[in-house]
Amino acid sequence: MFKGLSARGGLRKAGLALALSTALVAGAFSPMLAAAQETTLKFVSWQNDEPGVGGWWASLIEEFKAQHPGVEVEWTKVERAAFADTMTTLFAGGSPPDIVHLASFEFQRFANEGWLEDLGPWFDKGGVGLDGWAGQQICEFNGETACVMMLYFGYIMAYNQAILDAEGLAAPTNYEELLEVARKTTKDLNGDGIIDQFGLHHPTKVGGGQYVTEMLNYVLDAGGRWTNAEGQVTINTPEVIEGLTRWKTIVTEGLMPRDLSSGETRQLLADGKIAVGLDGPWLVPILAKGAASADVKIVADPLSPPVGGSSNVLGMSKDISDEHKALVWDFIQLAMSDEFQSSYATLAASPAPSPRADITEATAVTPEFGLLVEGAQAASAEGIDRIPAGLEIQYNEFAKMVMEESQRMIIEDLDPAAVAATMQARAEELQNQ
Numbered sequence: 001m002f003k004g005l006s007a008r009g010g011l012r013k014a015g016l017a018l019a020l021s022t023a024l025v026a027g028a029f030s031p032m033l034a035a036a037q038e039t040t041l042k043f044v045s046w047q048n049d050e051p052g053v054g055g056w057w058a059s060l061i062e063e064f065k066a067q068h069p070g071v072e073v074e075w076t077k078v079e080r081a082a083f084a085d086t087m088t089t090l091f092a093g094g095s096p097p098d099i100v101h102l103a104s105f106e107f108q109r110f111a112n113e114g115w116l117e118d119l120g121p122w123f124d125k126g127g128v129g130l131d132g133w134a135g136q137q138i139c140e141f142n143g144e145t146a147c148v149m150m151l152y153f154g155y156i157m158a159y160n161q162a163i164l165d166a167e168g169l170a171a172p173t174n175y176e177e178l179l180e181v182a183r184k185t186t187k188d189l190n191g192d193g194i195i196d197q198f199g200l201h202h203p204t205k206v207g208g209g210q211y212v213t214e215m216l217n218y219v220l221d222a223g224g225r226w227t228n229a230e231g232q233v234t235i236n237t238p239e240v241i242e243g244l245t246r247w248k249t250i251v252t253e254g255l256m257p258r259d260l261s262s263g264e265t266r267q268l269l270a271d272g273k274i275a276v277g278l279d280g281p282w283l284v285p286i287l288a289k290g291a292a293s294a295d296v297k298i299v300a301d302p303l304s305p306p307v308g309g310s311s312n313v314l315g316m317s318k319d320i321s322d323e324h325k326a327l328v329w330d331f332i333q334l335a336m337s338d339e340f341q342s343s344y345a346t347l348a349a350s351p352a353p354s355p356r357a358d359i360t361e362a363t364a365v366t367p368e369f370g371l372l373v374e375g376a377q378a379a380s381a382e383g384i385d386r387i388p389a390g391l392e393i394q395y396n397e398f399a400k401m402v403m404e405e406s407q408r409m410i411i412e413d414l415d416p417a418a419v420a421a422t423m424q425a426r427a428e429e430l431q432n433q
Contacts (some may be wrong), residue, residue: 040072041327043099044087047312048077050263052285053348060340064331071327073099080262081207084396091115096317098324099331104138104149104310104385105209105399108392111146117316118144122329128336132355134376135310138385141392147313148332149353153280154308154375154384155217155301156368158287162295163197163275173302175221175246178276182255185275199255201269201277203262208399210262213307213386215406217278218250219243220384221303226398226427229383231390233431236424244409244416251410270296278303280311281350281372288366298368301375308379309386345369351376394430401426 043061047053061073076097078086084106090096091110100107100116110116123130123145130136130145135152139145159171163185172178182199189196202214219225224239234240250256257265257274269277270290277283278301287296301307314335316328334340341354345362351373352359363369391398402423409419 039070039323039327040074041099041324041331042097043073043075043101044078044090044097045075045101046078046080046083047101048075050282051289053282053344053350056340056344056347059343059347060331060335063340064334067334068327068330073331080210081205084207084209091317094319096319098317098320098328100147100315100317102147102313102315103209104135104313105387105392105395107139107147107313107315108141108387109396111141111144112393115318116146117318117325118146119148119316119332120145127333134351134353134355134380136353138310138387139313147315148336149310150314150335151311151348151350152309152353152376152380153282153311153350154372154377154379155278155280155303155306156283156298156371156375157276157278157301158269158283158296158298159276160269160272160274160292160295161297162292163272171297171299171302172276175218175303178302179246179249179255181276182250183253186253186255195254196273198257198268198274199276200250201265201274201279202250202256203260203265204251204256205259205261205264208396208401208403209386211403211406212399215243215247215402216307216386217303218246220305220307222246226388226402227390229389231388231431233390233424233427235427236420241417241420244406244420247406248409248416252413272296278307280307281375282348284349284366284368284372285347298371300371300378304378305382305384306375306379307386308376308382308384390431391427394433397430398427401430 045057047057061075065071065073087102096115102110133149135149139147139149164171164181167184169181169184172181185197186195186199187197188194204211219240222239222242224237224243225234228234257268265274266279266283266286267290268274270287270292272292272295284298287293314332316325336354338354338356341352341357344350345352345357345359346365349362349366359369387395405419405423408414409416
């Protein structure tokens, strides 16, 4: 606190009259000044430097600070691969962030631990509402509003026209054509024995959740699901086995770069080092700034249904002061405002969850924006979400298990049918814990 303005300090320095006047000023203003100048909200994310959406978060933070003079936002980046474990450590250790940013497939565990504030009573007070908010039903958990959905997405396909033209290939329209394109465009271009152009973009230096999402492209197209609508595990089925077989084929044939992060593989696609990418709407602004931007085209995902669903959520820590809760609520409301939902569509090149978002500018900046909306609608129509029903709480463990067994399948050249049986048993075991 401002000790120089205390009555006792004033008496020592300038006599009783000055002390009394200082005490009056301090009594009237120092609590307000201290709160403004000494309040810092902690915010941990993995999107800080991601093109597009990172800029949106930065603009949101700056506007929030402008509306709350003296309040700082300590915005810290943690890599996605380590994010869930890091956040668990922070919460369990009693040092949670004030503003809670989580992937939509991991917030359930935090809510189940009682770490997230129920936002329902806050919404009851008024402000920006949730009517028509895309994907918000996923945030309703254990009878509470655990979070606000920040993105519901559907995958699209990006391909390099110049690379395909060089091989006399058209853009693929199904899995068989996609595999053919990937095989014919994975090449050693300079004859040094090292592959320097790949057919497909799939990051594998990622956490379990992202790894399983990459696999899900092929599981869904083969007609498979990890669980059914009732939450029963359905991995040991012909459809999922076919999806695992496709994933094994793509990886073992070296049709994609190995051990690279999402950012690295997206940049390779943007720079003309990868022929085809299946990814979400966040890919678009990255491609626009890449060295091969003139050659990259965006079309609907040839795999059906496309990967889609919820992406990330925004919430509030339960065990923070009321003062911090009020500020976090202001931050959430600002993120939900028409202004920032519209700018989200433009800067992140992603469909905003708000039905009130104005996408005029987004469409002008990103002519393919309609395809992004269609992708989300196609995924939504099929009820697709990365989080399998019945495994919400155990999703992190489930995803790690699927990644481990898939990697073992590839390294040890195991039969996908045997791997599916193992996954089925381990998933059921997780459910029964």
